[in-house]
Amino acid sequence: MAVTDEDQLARAREALDRGDHDGALAGIRALLGSDSRNVEAFALRYRIERDRGQTRDAQKTLAHVISIDPHSDWAYNDLIRLLFESGRRGEAERIARVALRVNPDNATAHELFGTILSELNELPSGEWHFRRSLQLSGPQPQVSGNLALNVMQQGRTAEADHLYRQASEAAPDNLRILSHWAKLAEVRGDLPRAIELLDRAAAVTSDVDVNLLRSRLLIRERRYREALDILEPFHDMNGDAHLERGRLYDRLEQYDEAWTDFVEGKRKLAAQAGNAEYQREAVATFFDRLKRFFVRRNFDLLPKAPRRPDVPQPVFVCGFPRSGTTLLEQILSSHPQVRAGGELPFAAYFRNLTNRLFPNDGAFPENLSRTWTADGHYVAMLFRDYYLARAEQYRLLTPDRRFFVDKMPFNELYFPLINMAFPHSRIIRVVRHPLDVCVSMMSNNFTHGFNCGFRPADVVTHLAAMSDLVEHYREHLQPRELIVKYEDVVADQEGTTRQLLDHVGLPFDRACLRFHENARYAATPSYAQVSEELNDRSIGRHRHYAAQLREFLPQLRPVMSAMSYGRLPATD
Secondary structure (H helix, E strand, C coil): CCCCHHHHHHHHHHHHHCCCHHHHHHHHHHHHHHCCCCHHHHHHHHHHHHHCCCHHHHHHHHHHHHHHCCCCHHHHHHHHHHHHHCCCHHHHHHHHHHHHHHCCCCHHHHHHHHHHHHHCCCHHHHHHHHHHHHHHHCCCHHHHHHHHHHHHHCCCHHHHHHHHHHHHHHCCCCHHHHHHHHHHHHHCCCHHHHHHHHHHHHHHCCCHHHHHHHHHHHHHCCCHHHHHHHHCCCCCCCHHHHHHHHHHHHHCCCHHHHHHHHHHHHHHHHHHCCCCCCCHHHHHHHHHHHHHHCCHHHHHHCCCCCCCCCCCEEEEEECCCCCCHHHHHHHHHCCCCEEECCCCCCCCHHHHHHHHHCCCCCCCCHHHHHHHCHHHCHHHHHHHHHHHHHHHHCCCCCCCCCEEEECCCCHHHHHHHHHHHCCCCCEEEEECCHHHHHHHHHCCCCCHHHHHHHCHHHHHHHHHHHHHHHHHHHHHCCCCEEEEEHHHHHHCHHHHHHHHHHHHCCCCCHHHHHHHHCCCCCCCCCCCHHHCCCCCCCCCHHHHHHHHHHHHHHHHHHHHHHCCCCCCHHHC
16 A cells, blocks of 8 residues: 555654654655655654754755745744844844735734844834734733833833733743843842742742842842852853853952953853854954045035924934943933933944935945935935934933933944934043953943954954044044043042033033932943942953953054053053
């Protein structure tokens, strides 16, 4: 009796259920020999490749399934997950967009796309897709938990608490929900509630992530040795746990151990992000093109948008990550006329808009020459209105405030475009001793700046490149900026605060000196620091890592000179 395709498929499934991968693969090969487009056979092969950790093969199999059946929701969804989890975020975003064009009612694709957008700091858009997923699929605790995390990052902590409560009632043992809910309680200053939630999570698992959160609560109480005792027994830690333990070693003055954890943590985070590499040659080439195009003559030819008096205006707080931008945003947003916007990704999109508007005129920035003629002057107003439309989406254009803060790291890269859109807006550039910035960047997880933050050499190279570019802009463009040293804020809080407010055009308000009482959640690694009174603990931190930083000093001395930093002990 002949064996049918249905029989072959059933036998392959049975073998796979028994864990007999080789037997299942034999059946799959036989089945594909008679029907090379059998989607169910490819689905089984994908399961085997996924279980074996053959991620690339699994991705190819899913792509093949989609080529056979372009309406296969499950294949799109699993491919998005695999790409996202392997660090190929751009490809995951592209496939998610295709999946939603093919089927706008694919609830799982909406959830996945919401996660991708949230990672890109497109928080309102991510929120919309989470809510759409819930509309299509009904209550889903995991989706509600993702939505709660999203609105928490937008600063709506009470709403996030309500969503976490709903999600936890539906899935009381969900570790991820309990952990993020505990983080929310910590952010809101309710440490007893955070401990209670972590105790519930610990009853489910002894996972290092739970202990990482528990250690952070102890850190908030300055119980550093107890926090370290929680983490030290773990050997197989993820990148974030290594960074947390490294920061604890730093607090306890065990600096060699701290640096070892910083380097290992960043190595693991880079691997998690798909072996993220800093493309230094590509960055150098791009920066050279920016400097060649944005010279005084060309800049004077670029159109400038008139101010729209009907809406609050952006204040751009720029600087390298870990230079003090969150602190200055916290100070400014403590003023009753200023709202905190956080890290807004809008200015970087001006580059994409230019390339879309002028696809036949070369690449950015050279294609901006199209704006020199009268029929291209509209681009400056397009930049302005695009930015403000996105700000409205983020709920920043409320009539009760005159200004909102945009503190996106590396926004200074786009100073010329910001000046086209907002020639009257104020720019505040924060600088901090470059060696302290290097140490702080190595001790915290972030993905800004062309993947520059994973390795000390890349941090230094990008810091030097950005400093050189900014100095070029200062010479040719003369932006309306105020340069503020982090160390000056600490040394003379009131004087620097008055200078900041005067630059923005606001009267002095003593609430800005009590910025640590500002109840908003700053969704950056600095959220805990800006809830404390000003202190000098982070000044001169680089001295403890003189040996680790010594090889980078020749590269950083010009940067220190440009920023008016003298030769401190670690540079001798």
